[in-house]
Each structure stands twice: as structure tokens, then as C-alpha cells.
Amino acid sequence: MVFIDNTMISFDADSREIVIAKKISSSEFRVHGVDLTDTYVILVGSHIDPSETHISRYIAMLIDPVTLRFITPNLLSPTYQFISQTFTYHPKYGVSIAINSACNMAIIGLSAENKVVLLSINITATGIENSTMHTLRNESFSQYHTGFGRSVAWIDNTTVAIVISNVANPVWSQSEVWVFDVEKPFQRPLFIFPNNQQKLFMRPPPRFLQILSWSRNLLILQGNRQAIIVPSRPTGYFSVLKTNEKLQLLVFEMAPCVAGTYKNSSDFGPCTVCPSQTKNKGNQPCSQCIPCAPTSFCPLGAVGEVSLDDYSSYIQTYSYPSKPTMNNYDDLLVHNIFAVGYSGRCILMSPLFWTAITISFCIVAWLFMTLLKISRSPRAQNHRNNAKKLLKKADIINQGERWVGGLFTLVILLIFGFTFRFASGFLNLYSIETSDVSQISCDDTIRNTLFGSVLQLPLPYPGCGCGCGCALKKIKEVYRTLRKGSVDFQNAPNVSKVSKKG
Numbered sequence: 001m002v003f004i005d006n007t008m009i010s011f012d013a014d015s016r017e018i019v020i021a022k023k024i025s026s027s028e029f030r031v032h033g034v035d036l037t038d039t040y041v042i043l044v045g046s047h048i049d050p051s052e053t054h055i056s057r058y059i060a061m062l063i064d065p066v067t068l069r070f071i072t073p074n075l076l077s078p079t080y081q082f083i084s085q086t087f088t089y090h091p092k093y094g095v096s097i098a099i100n101s102a103c104n105m106a107i108i109g110l111s112a113e114n115k116v117v118l119l120s121i122n123i124t125a126t127g128i129e130n131s132t133m134h135t136l137r138n139e140s141f142s143q144y145h146t147g148f149g150r151s152v153a154w155i156d157n158t159t160v161a162i163v164i165s166n167v168a169n170p171v172w173s174q175s176e177v178w179v180f181d182v183e184k185p186f187q188r189p190l191f192i193f194p195n196n197q198q199k200l201f202m203r204p205p206p207r208f209l210q211i212l213s214w215s216r217n218l219l220i221l222q223g224n225r226q227a228i229i230v231p232s233r234p235t236g237y238f239s240v241l242k243t244n245e246k247l248q249l250l251v252f253e254m255a256p257c258v259a260g261t262y263k264n265s266s267d268f269g270p271c272t273v274c275p276s277q278t279k280n281k282g283n284q285p286c287s288q289c290i291p292c293a294p295t296s297f298c299p300l301g302a303v304g305e306v307s308l309d310d311y312s313s314y315i316q317t318y319s320y321p322s323k324p325t326m327n328n329y330d331d332l333l334v335h336n337i338f339a340v341g342y343s344g345r346c347i348l349m350s351p352l353f354w355t356a357i358t359i360s361f362c363i364v365a366w367l368f369m370t371l372l373k374i375s376r377s378p379r380a381q382n383h384r385n386n387a388k389k390l391l392k393k394a395d396i397i398n399q400g401e402r403w404v405g406g407l408f409t410l411v412i413l414l415i416f417g418f419t420f421r422f423a424s425g426f427l428n429l430y431s432i433e434t435s436d437v438s439q440i441s442c443d444d445t446i447r448n449t450l451f452g453s454v455l456q457l458p459l460p461y462p463g464c465g466c467g468c469g470c471a472l473k474k475i476k477e478v479y480r481t482l483r484k485g486s487v488d489f490q491n492a493p494n495v496s497k498v499s500k501k502g
Contacts (some may be wrong), residue, residue: 109149236285
């Protein structure tokens, strides 16, 4: 069967004659993709909406390959597309279809909508005329404008390959082939091609246009007029490209799984990393990783094992606390002055408690001075005058002008005393290895130590838009400055270390 633009032609290869030809109405339906079996044909294209002639939707048509008669349509997506885009060729609006005749299923890729559709075809015993097809499920890709579904192919009865046309950060190619299990949601692929085991050495990175699969082999047609064949390999082996020559046809060669990996299936994919407590030394085919000894250390992807009996356990003698939520000295000082607490120890250590007692004493002294003032006894007046002289000399608020300022000077001296005691005790809390439990505050978890990285460098560095390259450049500048010995650690904005505070 041959499709030319909007015409279907049934061609007999033995007699080399056209058996039947039928024209598809170009004003209503435009074909984008087709696949067929010995029993039926499925066309995928855009159908113009009867009420809105400038928009169209994607549909699939089931066709009898003998009579070329349309059996039943199936709406693939409710989303409308402008016919100015869907009725002309554009890579962004590519549509692909692949039929699995063994399961009577079809997968259709709609790259314009980043969606693939799984169809089920019900072939009746009476013939293709009474057959139907319905949608099993739709799978959409979370990122837009990636061309998810640019091309699709069946690897086997349970596995499909889907091309993502535009990769966000291309390393080996601008496109990728994602392999999924059709029995599970398309959220996490089984593997992706190319990968760190199956690399492509082409510059510029190629873009995949179409994929074909047979007997679990993969054929990729690229935009640079090259083709790639990734053959299926038996268990313990995988396909790898060992040449970087610019050839029109690149064929991957067979190689045993690399150390730390294994492969227990026959396909074109890479080997899988060995699970924890298993290993593979490499240099030989591996279909199952070898278990490690129970007393050995075998991380993920191990190539060997290390006996834990050969190393003595180390227990840290001092448990370093986590970084406190309040690490500014001024904040700690203010919090310590105004905090009272509930226990008797916290109340006796609170500066606010002793300040309240001192203020109460000042009020009593003021009342006593008032009583002496209204007293007519010369002796009382003499004692009052001596007290006023003493309090005026102690007045630091009004510079010796008022005796009341001397009373409040006692409160200020008390606060200064507690502040000095807190500063001295806080200084003695450094370092954390030699200091004891805090005795300067109700909170005995106060530490005069901060824990942080040696160098904190933002990425990208301010004033530079090239990301990690600029960060590396800045690190080199810091290194050269350190060698010159001209770093001001007191004013360095991005350097943090274990240091004293206060």
C-alpha cells in the first residue's frame, strides 16, 4: 500500500499493478502518519472542525486495506490546532504511529501537544467492517515544547520507544529516545538513549527524526543525513559505539558490561548498576551481580568489597551541636537581659529580676528622702543633705545636677555589670572543645562557635552570567590572592569559619 499526499493506492508487488486507488478529501482531512498490518490500516491526521473551518483536531482512522474504505474514526485529542500549522509540514507538528499486530495495539505520538496515545483495536471474527478501536490512555510530558512523541516504535509487546525531539541540556545529542513499559504510566523511563554507557561522538550534537525497531534492535534516522543502528545484545552484553568517524551509517558494537553493572535482558539498552551488597569486577559478561559477604562494605555499583573487620570503628568523642537559630551577639545579649525563666535558678540569674529589685530600692530611697524633707528635725535635714551630695556625685545621667539621677545610676551600673559578666562568660565559651556548660544564662546550650563551610561562593558569581565557568574563575582569583597573602579575613564577605563572637 502506498500513500501519496492525499491519495491511497493499493499496489500488488507481484504483478506490479495498481489494484485500487482512492483519494482522501484534502478539504477536510490531512494525513500526517500511517501504519498498517495485513488486516487493517490506521491513518493519523488533522480533521477540520465543521463549525470552525480554521481549526482542526487530531483523529485516527481505521481503514480496510482491501477496499480502502474508512471503518471508524477515533478522536485522539480534544485540543484544537490551527489548520495553517497542521495542514502544512513543520517538524514541531510531527505525528507518528506504530502498530503492534501481535497485541492489536497502536501508539501514536503528537509532538505538537507533547502527548502519546495508546489505542486498542478490536478485530471481530466477522471481518474488518465491524471492527472498532478505542483509546486506552493518554500520556503527556510535563515540559512543553520538547517534541515528546516526535517518533514512536514498539520494541516488543510490552515496551515502546519514544523520541523527545528537543532536550533541554544536550550532551551527546539534541534528541533522546526514552523507553517505557506500556503496562505502567509513562512517568519514569526504563532507560534513555544515548547515556553514559552508550555515547555519541558527533559535533554538532545530532537531532533524531525517526526511529524504527525490529527484533528489539533500534534504527535512528538523524537530521544530518546519518543513521544509527543499535543492535540488541544478549544478557551480559550491551551495544557501544567505538568510533568517532563521520560515517553515513554508524553501527554499535557488542561489549561486555562494564565493572559494577549487569544486564539480565536482551535488548539494545545499557547495563544496570549493581545493587548494594553486590559486585561485578568487570572484564567479562555479567547477567547477575555476585553477592558480597554480609560483613563487607559493598555500595551501589561496587566492583569489589571491603571487609569491615579490617577497620576499627571510630566513635566521635564529642557530639557537636547544630548551628543555633540565634547567633548574633547583640541579639543574645538583649535576649539574656529580658529573659526571666520559670525555675528558681533562671530567676536568680536574670538581670531583669535584679533590675526590678534595684528599682524598688530606689523608690524606697526616694520615699525616705521625701520623709526627711518634710521632717523639721535639723539632724534629719543634715542626713538628707549628705545623702544628696553623695547621690549627685554618683549621678551620671544629669552630670551631678540631680540627686535622683544618682538613684537611677545604680540601675545603670547593675545592667552594665550583668553585661560585662555575660561578655566575659561568653568569651570563655570558646572553644567548644575546652569550654564547659554555660553558666551565664538560663539557657545552658549557648555556644560561642559557628559551624560552616570554608568557602561559600554563589553560582553564578555576581556580575557574571556564565555559571560554573565564572565560579571556577573566581576560585582561581581567590587562590592567587591567598598565595600573595593579602586577604582581609575580617572583611571577606564569603568566608565563614569557626570563630569567636562578641
